[in-house]
Amino acid sequence: MIIYIIVIYNKKDKEKMQLPNKTCNLCPRLIDFRQKNQEKFPNYFNGAVPSFGNIDAKILIVGLAPGLNGANQTGRPFTNDYAGDILYPVLKEKGFATGNYQKRSDDGFTLINCRISNAVRCVPPQNKPLPCEFNNCLPFLVYEISLMKNLSYIVSLGGDSHRAIIKAFNLKQADFKFAHGAKHKISDTLTLIDSYHTSRYNVNTNRMTRKMFEDIIDMII
Numbered sequence: 001m002i003i004y005i006i007v008i009y010n011k012k013d014k015e016k017m018q019l020p021n022k023t024c025n026l027c028p029r030l031i032d033f034r035q036k037n038q039e040k041f042p043n044y045f046n047g048a049v050p051s052f053g054n055i056d057a058k059i060l061i062v063g064l065a066p067g068l069n070g071a072n073q074t075g076r077p078f079t080n081d082y083a084g085d086i087l088y089p090v091l092k093e094k095g096f097a098t099g100n101y102q103k104r105s106d107d108g109f110t111l112i113n114c115r116i117s118n119a120v121r122c123v124p125p126q127n128k129p130l131p132c133e134f135n136n137c138l139p140f141l142v143y144e145i146s147l148m149k150n151l152s153y154i155v156s157l158g159g160d161s162h163r164a165i166i167k168a169f170n171l172k173q174a175d176f177k178f179a180h181g182a183k184h185k186i187s188d189t190l191t192l193i194d195s196y197h198t199s200r201y202n203v204n205t206n207r208m209t210r211k212m213f214e215d216i217i218d219m220i221i
């Protein structure tokens, strides 16, 4: 991990690096979408959604991007997103969260030894980020991972998230193919576990079920 950070940033850049603030403006298309949403939904969060959970966690779950009426509304990953309706209860059941998930960022729900982020931190139109937007946001993921000194497992939700993580570690995509339930050793200390996304589409088409996500989390325990 340390080697890759050196590849991506020189020392001066790394010292300047920080996680994005709410008004990050690196992606013009997403800024345009944000401004439209600020007019349409003035009470929404409408910004780069910060990660949820402690930086010293053992597990990092990486999704695709905030949903318009989910994380983009509440300002917390997967909160009020359909995907959170499976993700959060399962994390609680498996001992990685406490409290009552009520689809609000102020519900007191707390992650235990787990952190949640997204490959792209601002809501994209039609929930589809462009390749340049993945690239713009990637340094934040790389930097965040470098801060997680106790990190042992990364769970990628969906193929796009998987590919962002492989890129973050400067590994060859061809050597690490996405497959639901696959485990990839991506460094001496880190294992990547692939999961289908707990999205509404995947659940409604039976590609993904709560039991399948429970099994993914059981791979960590």
Ligand code: SF4
Residues within 6 Å of the ligand: 020, 024, 025, 026, 027, 030, 048, 120, 121, 122, 133, 136, 137
């Ligand atoms: S997607 Fe990432 S890089 Fe792009 S504006 Fe949002 S926080 Fe910045």
